[in-house]
Amino acid sequence: MPQIAYLGPPGTFTEQASRALTTGFDAELVAYDAVPQALAAVRAGDVVAAGVPVENSVEGSVPVTLDSLVSGDPLVAVAETIIPITFDVLVRQGTTAAEVGTVASHPHAIAQVRGWLAENLPGARAEPAASTAAAAAAVDAGEFDAAISAPIVVEHYPSLERLATGVADVRDAITRFLLVRRPGPPPEPTGADRTSVAAVIAHEVGSLTDVLAELSLRGINLTRIESRPIRDRIGEYRFYLDFDGHVADARIGDALAALRRRCSEVRFLGSYPKADHSPSAVRPSASEQAFRASEQWLAEIRAGRLA
Amino acid sequence: MPQIAYLGPPGTFTEQASRALTTGFDAELVAYDAVPQALAAVRAGDVVAAGVPVENSVEGSVPVTLDSLVSGDPLVAVAETIIPITFDVLVRQGTTAAEVGTVASHPHAIAQVRGWLAENLPGARAEPAASTAAAAAAVDAGEFDAAISAPIVVEHYPSLERLATGVADVRDAITRFLLVRRPGPPPEPTGADRTSVAAVIAHEVGSLTDVLAELSLRGINLTRIESRPIRDRIGEYRFYLDFDGHVADARIGDALAALRRRCSEVRFLGSYPKADHSPSAVRPSASEQAFRASEQWLAEIRAGRLA
Numbered sequence: 293m294p295q296i297a298y299l300g301p302p303g304t305f306t307e308q309a310s311r312a313l314t315t316g317f318d319a320e321l322v323a324y325d326a327v328p329q330a331l332a333a334v335r336a337g338d339v340v341a342a343g344v345p346v347e348n349s350v351e352g353s354v355p356v357t358l359d360s361l362v363s364g365d366p367l368v369a370v371a372e373t374i375i376p377i378t379f380d381v382l383v384r385q386g387t388t389a390a391e392v393g394t395v396a397s398h399p400h401a402i403a404q405v406r407g408w409l410a411e412n413l414p415g416a417r418a419e420p421a422a423s424t425a426a427a428a429a430a431v432d433a434g435e436f437d438a439a440i441s442a443p444i445v446v447e448h449y450p451s452l453e454r455l456a457t458g459v460a461d462v463r464d465a466i467t468r469f470l471l472v473r474r475p476g477p478p479p480e481p482t483g484a485d486r487t488s489v490a491a492v493i494a495h496e497v498g499s500l501t502d503v504l505a506e507l508s509l510r511g512i513n514l515t516r517i518e519s520r521p522i523r524d525r526i527g528e529y530r531f532y533l534d535f536d537g538h539v540a541d542a543r544i545g546d547a548l549a550a551l552r553r554r555c556s557e558v559r560f561l562g563s564y565p566k567a568d569h570s571p572s573a574v575r576p577s578a579s580e581q582a583f584r585a586s587e588q589w590l591a592e593i594r595a596g597r598l599a
Numbered sequence: 600m601p602q603i604a605y606l607g608p609p610g611t612f613t614e615q616a617s618r619a620l621t622t623g624f625d626a627e628l629v630a631y632d633a634v635p636q637a638l639a640a641v642r643a644g645d646v647v648a649a650g651v652p653v654e655n656s657v658e659g660s661v662p663v664t665l666d667s668l669v670s671g672d673p674l675v676a677v678a679e680t681i682i683p684i685t686f687d688v689l690v691r692q693g694t695t696a697a698e699v700g701t702v703a704s705h706p707h708a709i710a711q712v713r714g715w716l717a718e719n720l721p722g723a724r725a726e727p728a729a730s731t732a733a734a735a736a737a738v739d740a741g742e743f744d745a746a747i748s749a750p751i752v753v754e755h756y757p758s759l760e761r762l763a764t765g766v767a768d769v770r771d772a773i774t775r776f777l778l779v780r781r782p783g784p785p786p787e788p789t790g791a792d793r794t795s796v797a798a799v800i801a802h803e804v805g806s807l808t809d810v811l812a813e814l815s816l817r818g819i820n821l822t823r824i825e826s827r828p829i830r831d832r833i834g835e836y837r838f839y840l841d842f843d844g845h846v847a848d849a850r851i852g853d854a855l856a857a858l859r860r861r862c863s864e865v866r867f868l869g870s871y872p873k874a875d876h877s878p879s880a881v882r883p884s885a886s887e888q889a890f891r892a893s894e895q896w897l898a899e900i901r902a903g904r905l906a
Contacts, residue, residue: 325713326710326713328786331804348662351706352710353710353711355655356710356711356769358767397729398706398727399658399705399706399729399730400660400707402729403633403659403660403663404660404663406633418729419729419731420705420706420727420728420733421727422706422709422725422726422727425705426727440831456679462663462666463830464830495820496820497814497815497818497819497820497821497882498815498816500811500815500821500824501808501811501812501814501815504807504808505808505812507804507808508804508805508807508808509805511804512804513802513803514804514807514826516826517807517824517825517838518824518825518826519823519824519825519828523769523770523771523772531824574803582679
């Protein structure tokens with residue numbers, strides 16, 4: 293059975309995301325200690341793919357993921373998933389709120405439920421754990437009274453039960469994961485796809501405006517942008533761009549070719565179905581038909597058959 | 600003495616950054632449990648300012664900082680500092696590497712020294728702590744053998760000593776902090792300043808290109824950009840932009856006014872001296888003199904004295 297890497301341990305948001313990313317095909321999930329190690333395992337061929345956080349992770353570091361994606365052999369995303377960040381509060385069966393003296397979790401998870409804790413478990417002392425799953429394991433072992441955990445973890449610990457569910461100080465926070473593998477034919481276009489690239493450009497006035505104009509002139513909808521300094525290349529900047537469309541689309545291919553001419557480096561990070569399946573709106577002037585018609589017209593002109 | 604809030608506990612990178620941000624004026628640093636609470640204290644007038652992470656934090660969450668900056672009453676940055684992310688490995692005096700069986704830290708710090716640990720303390724078990732400083736306190740109390748900590752923490756624990764210093768798997772990683780306060784006259788221009796804004800624009804093809812063109816047409820050098828979805832406003836996106844220059848500069852003021860016309864919301868997040876003091880390069884066509892001359896010329900035209 294093919295193996296897929298993720299940031300462990302089991303029972304975390306990253307396991308939940310990786311399961312969602314691999315729904316429908318048989319794969320064994322393998323936990324790794326850190327995202328760079330999980331990506332190294334994909335590059336080495338030890339696993340076929342890895343599920344990695346790329347936006348607002350609770351336990352992993354997103355900058356580390358982004359830097360690791362572009363350092364080393366190319367990797368491409370083939371699927372994405374977006375999961376809400378809400379926590380379960382788990383206790384040993386029969387424990388009441390009044391009996392909770394200690395509550396454990398990853399410090400970032402504790403930070404995201406601080407308001408809820410003050411209101412609902414005001415007497416409980418927060419204790420750090422290496423992960424949300426490690427917190428549940430410690431409660432299972434009797435070390436703490438309650439754990440702030442990912443919803444998936446209760447499946448691993450039948451002796452625990454939910455004291456509360458859907459806990460989060462901030463409503464509607466989400467975290468986004470990609471399933472990445474070694475380059476190969478991209479997934480078929482679905483009409484609701486996203487394309488990700490990392491582009492390195494000179495750190496000069498207007499260089500990013502020009503790159504984004506290459507997208508907007510072709511009617512391409514940008515969905516995310518983030519700049520990151522490059523460690524060993526003074527005077528250049530790397531931008532992570534996500535936009536609607538598939539590399540097989542004429543307007544996307546045309547834009548990528550333009551980026552290739554304009555940037556000192558463009559790394560294609562994949563075209564994959566959007567998690568929310570929202571169809572890409574395409575202007576008539578940027579449609580497949582418009583591109584085909586304009587190419588045919590140009591060919592006629594060049595052949596001297598039209599003017 | 601004025602009080603300044605930061606993300607505690609004492610002895611973390613955030614204390615180190617907040618000290619750097621307040622060098623030269625008498626202020627008492629006050630630790631808060633979370634960045635939103637620290638910013639709330641500034642808004643309420645309980646403290647005069649807060650030091651908050653805005654890029655690549657080890658212990659705090661940068662998305663939480665950004666979201667908290669734009670939610671609630673306005674706040675502006677008046678200073679920035681950039682500090683290298685390298686760790687000290689602290690032990691009780693006299694402990695040798697061979698005697699280290701456990702090493703504690705914030706899980707994000709452990710993730711950033713995993714390679715170093717495997718090479719230098721291969722037998723040591725990693726243990727989670729609520730912060731890098733809490734790890735040092737636990738070593739001081741005899742609970743663990745070593746702590747992965749911010750360089751500043753050794754000042755708080757005279758009984759600890761450095762087993763290693765400058766430890767980091769990734770070279771040249773940095774973290775960036777801003778000192779924010781309630782709105783007031785900005786710091787004087789120094790010729791090496793940065794301006795930060797958060798702009799909300801319609802999520803439409805080309806809207807960001809147009810915003811960035813307002814900057815690049817005026818010769819303004821963008822130093823950072825990050826998009827963030829807005830929770831309760833479908834169809835709009837918020838962008839965090841940092842660029843060279845001071846709100847008192849003609850080209851910056853002109854660009855901000857253009858953004859104000861173009862965006863559904865522009866929040867000025869401050870003009871402040873850059874931590875690296877690198878002077879802003881200004882094109883002749885975007886200089887103060889050029890703006891003054893063009894305004895005088897236009898005034899003459901409008902008055903009918905020139906054509």
